[in-house]
Amino acid sequence: MHTGSHYRLKEFLLWTRHSILVLSAIAFIPTFLYEVAGWKWLGIPWVPVALIGTAAAFIAGFRNNATYDRMWEARKIWGAIVNSSRTWGIMVKDYIRDNDPDTEKDLHRTLIYRHIAWLTALRFQLRIPKNWENVHNKKYNREYRKKYPVAEWETDLTEELKPYLSENDRQYILGKKNRATQLIALQSRHLKELNRNGQLDTLCLVEMENILKDFYVFQGQGERIKNFPYPRQFASINLFFIRLLVWMLPFGMLHEFDKLGPYWVWLTIPFSVVVGWVFTSLEQVGESTENPFEGSANDIPMTALSRTIEIDLRDMLDETELPPAIEAVNNILM
Numbered sequence: 161m162h163t164g165s166h167y168r169l170k171e172f173l174l175w176t177r178h179s180i181l182v183l184s185a186i187a188f189i190p191t192f193l194y195e196v197a198g199w200k201w202l203g204i205p206w207v208p209v210a211l212i213g214t215a216a217a218f219i220a221g222f223r224n225n226a227t228y229d230r231m232w233e234a235r236k237i238w239g240a241i242v243n244s245s246r247t248w249g250i251m252v253k254d255y256i257r258d259n260d261p262d263t264e265k266d267l268h269r270t271l272i273y274r275h276i277a278w279l280t281a282l283r284f285q286l287r288i289p290k291n292w293e294n295v296h297n298k299k300y301n302r303e304y305r306k307k308y309p310v311a312e313w314e315t316d317l318t319e320e321l322k323p324y325l326s327e328n329d330r331q332y333i334l335g336k337k338n339r340a341t342q343l344i345a346l347q348s349r350h351l352k353e354l355n356r357n358g359q360l361d362t363l364c365l366v367e368m369e370n371i372l373k374d375f376y377v378f379q380g381q382g383e384r385i386k387n388f389p390y391p392r393q394f395a396s397i398n399l400f401f402i403r404l405l406v407w408m409l410p411f412g413m414l415h416e417f418d419k420l421g422p423y424w425v426w427l428t429i430p431f432s433v434v435v436g437w438v439f440t441s442l443e444q445v446g447e448s449t450e451n452p453f454e455g456s457a458n459d460i461p462m463t464a465l466s467r468t469i470e471i472d473l474r475d476m477l478d479e480t481e482l483p484p485a486i487e488a489v490n491n492i493l494m
Contacts, residue, residue, distance in 0.1 A: 161461045164491040172441075175300050179440040180433060187410040187432035194414050195425050202411055209405070209412030213439075216401040220442045223390075223398045227450035230385055234452035234460045237381045241279070244374050245469045248275055249476045251371065255364035256354060265477075267359065270326075272473045274347055277324035278375065279469060280317070281339040283462040286382055286453040287312035292389040293454040294447050301448065301456060308492035310455045311463045340379055344372050382453070390450040402443050406436035461486070461493045 173180070193199045252271045258264040287310065295301045317339070321330050329346060336342040351368055354360040360368075389395075410432040418425045452460045464486035471482050486493065 161459065161464075161493045162457060162491055163488045163493050175304055176437065176441055176444060178300055179444065180437055183406060183433045183436040183440070184429065186407060186436070187429040190410045190414065191426060191428045194418075194428075203414035203418070204408070204411045206412045206416060209408045212401065212405050212408060216398075216405045216439055219394075219398045219401055220439065220446065223394060224442060224446040224449070226394070227390055227446045230390065231449050231452045231458070231460070234382065234385055237378050237385075238460055238462060238465050241375070241378050242465060242469055244371055244378070245275060245279070246472055248272075248368075248371050248375075249473045251364070251368050253476055255368065256360055258359050267354070269477055271347065271350065272477060273324040274329070274343060274350075276466075276470050276473060277321050277333070278340055278343040278347075279466040280320050280324065281333070281343055282379055282382070283466055284312050284317045284320070285338070285340055286386050286462065287455055289454070290386070290389070290451070292392070293451045295451075295454045295456045298447075300444075304457060305455070307490045308457060308494060309489060310494055313455065341376075344375055344379075348372055386451075386453050395447075395450070398443060398446070402439045405439055406432075409436055455494075457492045459494060463494045 167175075190202050194202045249272055252268050256264065256267050256271070258267060289296055295305060318330075318334060321333065325333065333339050333342055333346075348369060351360060351365055351372075355362060355365045410428050413428040413432055414425060417427045417431075420427075448456050448458050452458070453462070467483060467486045471485065474482055
């Protein structure tokens with residue numbers, strides 16, 4: 161997530177410079193052939209170009225709206241996780257009782273730390289690269305990735321879980337395919353045991369199980385976005401329309417600028433680049449928004465949100481040595 165007021169123009173031009181170079185070449189070749197080689201037949205009427213531009217603008221707007229919806233849904237999911245995690249913390253503190261204060265404190269710590277382990281496992285799972293994601297597949301995204309770290313790719317889940325789980329629980333979880341799912345199952349099993357031992361009332365057990373059910377819902381919603389890409393047919397037609405438009409732009413502008421007089425035809429190059437850049441940038445922005453868990457600069461800041469939850473929950477345990485909040489690097493918060 162970008163935390164500044166906006167992307168600087170320098171950053172945006174750097175990110176889109178490959179498109180600008182290609183657009184310049186596409187515009188230069190027909191202009192050179194038209195003016196220098198005398199191939200006047202290369203000029204085409206502006207009407208078909210304008211019609212294709214209208215269709216490209218429509219489909220680009222549709223695509224960007226849809227990808228924004230995917231991103232905003234992901235943010236709402238993690239907002240709900242933040243709220244329900246705090247609710248989980250107060251339920252653990254207020255519902256679970258034991259005659260021995262030390263035992264009670266250990267129970268609170270175990271359940272809250274296991275929840276932090278769930279957050280850790282979930283964010284690691286959502287950062288696993290998929291074939292359709294763009295952060296690794298596109299050169300301009302790989303270049304921009306050097307400006308910020310992605311913690312889930314630079315640390316090991318095995319080590320990250322150590323502070324939050326007992327060794328037996330950690331080994332059990334690491335042997336499972338969906339670690340986050342099994343951590344919630346461990347929580348439910350533990351609550352059932354506490355109820356059987358008289359440390360948790362049945363009514364309170366039902367309430368806490370409902371919170372665990374909510375965590376499963378939020379996890380499933382995140383997995384749905386992660387595992388189902390923006391439909392490829394819409395992404396493909398958007399790409400094809402925009403590429404067709406940028407190829408036709410200079411051919412449609414040749415006659416228009418040639419009417420202005422000698423040498424004015426060379427203005428076809430900069431104007432074709434500017435108009436083409438607008439459309440290719442719309443395509444690139446939509447592409448970088450459609451996968452909100454892929455590790456791009458426009459991702460949902462799962463690492464920062466998880467750390468915020470951890471700080472709040474450990475503060476509920478009256479711990480004094482709390483981890484620092486995650487800071488943005490080059491205005492990118494992950």
